[in-house]
Amino acid sequence: MNALRIAWTELSRLLSIRMGRITVLALVTVPTIYAGLYLYANHDPYSALDRVPTALVVEDAGSTSADGSELDAGREVADQLLDSGDFGWHEVDRAQAQAGVDDGTYDFALIIPRDFSAALTSSAGAEPEQAKLTMLTNDANSYLSTTIANTVATKVRDAISERVSKEAVSTFLLGIADVRTGLVQGADGAGQLYDGLRDARRGSQQLVGGSEQLATGAGDLSTGATRLRDGLATLSTKTAALPGQARKLADGARQVAAGDKKVSDAGDRVAGAVHDARVAYDRGRGDLADRMDQLGLDPAAQRQLLAIYDRVGGDVHDVDAKAGQVKRQLNKLSSGAAQVAAGADQLAAAAPALVDGIDQAHTGSKQLATGAGRLHTGADTLHDGTVELRAGLGKLTKGAKSLHDGLESGVAKVPDTNEKSRQRIADTVASPIDVRSANNAQARNYGAGLAPFFLALAAWIGGYVLFLLVRPLSSRALAANQNSLRIAVGGWLPPALIGAAQMTLAFVVVASVLDVGVVEGLRTWLFMMLISATFVAIVHLMNALLGTPGQFLALVLMVVQLVTAGGTFPWQTIPQPLHWLHDILPMSYAVDGLRQLMYGGDPARATTAVLVLAAYLVGSLALTSLVARRQRVWSTTRVKPTVVL
Numbered sequence: 112m113n114a115l116r117i118a119w120t121e122l123s124r125l126l127s128i129r130m131g132r133i134t135v136l137a138l139v140t141v142p143t144i145y146a147g148l149y150l151y152a153n154h155d156p157y158s159a160l161d162r163v164p165t166a167l168v169v170e171d172a173g174s175t176s177a178d179g180s181e182l183d184a185g186r187e188v189a190d191q192l193l194d195s196g197d198f199g200w201h202e203v204d205r206a207q208a209q210a211g212v213d214d215g216t217y218d219f220a221l222i223i224p225r226d227f228s229a230a231l232t233s234s235a236g237a238e239p240e241q242a243k244l245t246m247l248t249n250d251a252n253s254y255l256s257t258t259i260a261n262t263v264a265t266k267v268r269d270a271i272s273e274r275v276s277k278e279a280v281s282t283f284l285l286g287i288a289d290v291r292t293g294l295v296q297g298a299d300g301a302g303q304l305y306d307g308l309r310d311a312r313r314g315s316q317q318l319v320g321g322s323e324q325l326a327t328g329a330g331d332l333s334t335g336a337t338r339l340r341d342g343l344a345t346l347s348t349k350t351a352a353l354p355g356q357a358r359k360l361a362d363g364a365r366q367v368a369a370g371d372k373k374v375s376d377a378g379d380r381v382a383g384a385v386h387d388a389r390v391a392y393d394r395g396r397g398d399l400a401d402r403m404d405q406l407g408l409d410p411a412a413q414r415q416l417l418a419i420y421d422r423v424g425g426d427v428h429d430v431d432a433k434a435g436q437v438k439r440q441l442n443k444l445s446s447g448a449a450q451v452a453a454g455a456d457q458l459a460a461a462a463p464a465l466v467d468g469i470d471q472a473h474t475g476s477k478q479l480a481t482g483a484g485r486l487h488t489g490a491d492t493l494h495d496g497t498v499e500l501r502a503g504l505g506k507l508t509k510g511a512k513s514l515h516d517g518l519e520s521g522v523a524k525v526p527d528t529n530e531k532s533r534q535r536i537a538d539t540v541a542s543p544i545d546v547r548s549a550n551n552a553q554a555r556n557y558g559a560g561l562a563p564f565f566l567a568l569a570a571w572i573g574g575y576v577l578f579l580l581v582r583p584l585s586s587r588a589l590a591a592n593q594n595s596l597r598i599a600v601g602g603w604l605p606p607a608l609i610g611a612a613q614m615t616l617a618f619v620v621v622a623s624v625l626d627v628g629v630v631e632g633l634r635t636w637l638f639m640m641l642i643s644a645t646f647v648a649i650v651h652l653m654n655a656l657l658g659t660p661g662q663f664l665a666l667v668l669m670v671v672q673l674v675t676a677g678g679t680f681p682w683q684t685i686p687q688p689l690h691w692l693h694d695i696l697p698m699s700y701a702v703d704g705l706r707q708l709m710y711g712g713d714p715a716r717a718t719t720a721v722l723v724l725a726a727y728l729v730g731s732l733a734l735t736s737l738v739a740r741r742q743r744v745w746s747t748t749r750v751k752p753t754v755v756l
Contacts, residue, residue: 142569142616143617165201224243246260322497382435566614570646571669634717
């Protein structure tokens with residue numbers, strides 16, 4: 112009797128009666144019912160969230176933005192939520208929302224408070240506040256609804272934060288642009304200041320030279336003013352008697368003028384007499400010539416007499432000329448004396464004023480000397496100040512140069528933005544991360560994501576329920592002392608064939624009816640055959656080894672694998688002490704292999720899963736053959752088991 116014969120005998124026993132055939136058919140559908148119904152119910156729950164009743168409360172009173180525009184952020188958020196259709200939103204008041212969440216009318220409620228917009232606009236002021244959203248949840252309605260509600264709140268918060276951040280950054284960048292403009296203007300002004308201070312420093316150098324000359328000149332002026340004061344003091348002393356002396360001089364000058372007048376008049380008379388004598392002489396020469404003619408003197412005698420007469424005439428003419436000269440000189444002397452007398456009178460009249468003027472000049476010279484001294488002191492102080500001014504202007508020039516260079520450097524560091532670039536920067540800062548998914552192996556929907564886990568679990572359940580009907584080892588073969596491996600394979604083959612039918616039906620329903628999206632269809636189906644065969648072999652071993660307790664142990668092992676396989680959450684999230692179970696139990700590899708094949712993942716990981724499950728299959732059959740060999744010897748426990756279902 113070979114293994115196929117043993118298997119056929121068992122299958123004939125199961126299918127020989129109608130109820131047996133119905134039972135086998137029912138067992139074939141168990142995995143499909145389990146996995147198919149669950150995946151059907153959870154095919155794509157996120158697409159049906161619009162049927163989840165949720166409450167929306169809008170109490171926002173609105174606000175005014177920094178630019179004067181009206182902001183009603185609460186209403187905008189509410190309209191976006193209502194238009195999105197993500198949930199079954201119902202806009203109600205706070206009391207209705209609270210009551211609805213409490214009694215289960217609404218799964219959760221989102222409340223937008225009265226100061227929502229005011230808090231958002233406060234970010235532009237000196238005392239910003241956080242805008243608050245209130246989420247009312249009730250885990251008694253549904254725990255996952257609370258999780259979804261928190262996700263909704265997070266999305267709303269992120270969307271509003273992005274908008275507020277964008278507006279805040281836009282305002283900030285506009286301020287930066289104004290700052291840059293101010294820096295440019297400041298740099299230009301600093302450059303002009305530097306040029307002006309540099310010119311002023313050159314001027315201060317000239318001012319230092321001029322102030323030095325002024326100090327020297329003021330010193331000379333002070334010395335000269337002192338000398339002038341002393342000279343005027345001496346002059347004032349010496350001219351104190353000048354008015355009296357001038358009066359005396361005027362009186363004497365009048366007397367001299369009167370005497371000179373008399374002498375001039377006498378001279379005029381003498382000159383007149385001498386002139387008359389010359390005229391008489393000239394007339395007498397003619398009379399003499401006539402008389403000699405009358406006397407009959409010969410011409411020679413006349414000439415001799417006239418020559419003698421002319422010798423006297425020459426002296427008369429000389430005296431007359433000299434008398435005229437003396438007359439003129441006396442007239443000049445008299446006129447000059449008169450002028451001197453007049454001048455002396457004027458001098459005498461002006462002498463008191465002159466003396467007063469000299470006194471006043473002396474008094475002024477003293478003031479001038481005092482002022483010149485002060486001027487000299489001030490000029491020295493001015494010179495010292497101009498030296499300090501020159502040094503200060505040098506420092507100011509250096510400072511202006513540093514200020515200009517610093518402002519130029521600041522301008523270079525502040526970006527030159529326009530409205531378009533500011534908008535782009537604001538968009539980037541408000542949402543700095545652009546997440547772009549690159550999924551190497553992607554499940555089509557939520558149901559497709561759960562399918563590998565529930566198909567693997569269904570394969571275990573399918574193998575488990577088969578041994579409620581199938582005998583693990585053939586008693587006839589054991590009694591006939593058949594080969595133990597042949598007995599083990601013959602006992603495993605019937606449930607393995609039924610398991611293959613189970614997986615084929617489950618694969619058709621999941622891949623075609625539920626359309627979860629299978630990338631590697633044929634390989635997935637073959638891998639499901641391997642999973643079922645392996646799981647059947649493991650349950651077969653437990654039932655052959657322990658009987659009814661083995662059936663219970665298979666149930667416990669299913670629960671352990673349910674926890675450690677990582678079918679829903681990543682397996683790394685299970686407690687650390689259970690990690691080793693994930694690494695050694697076969698369902699972990701069944702789930703991972705199905706994911707790689709269904710989603711188009713890593714072929715190497717799928718190959719590893721095949722090798723591990725094949726090792727479990729071979730190992731289980733080998734151990735079952737050892738159990739079959741032992742059970743060829745009958746014992747009391749085998750004849751009458753302690754635990755019987």
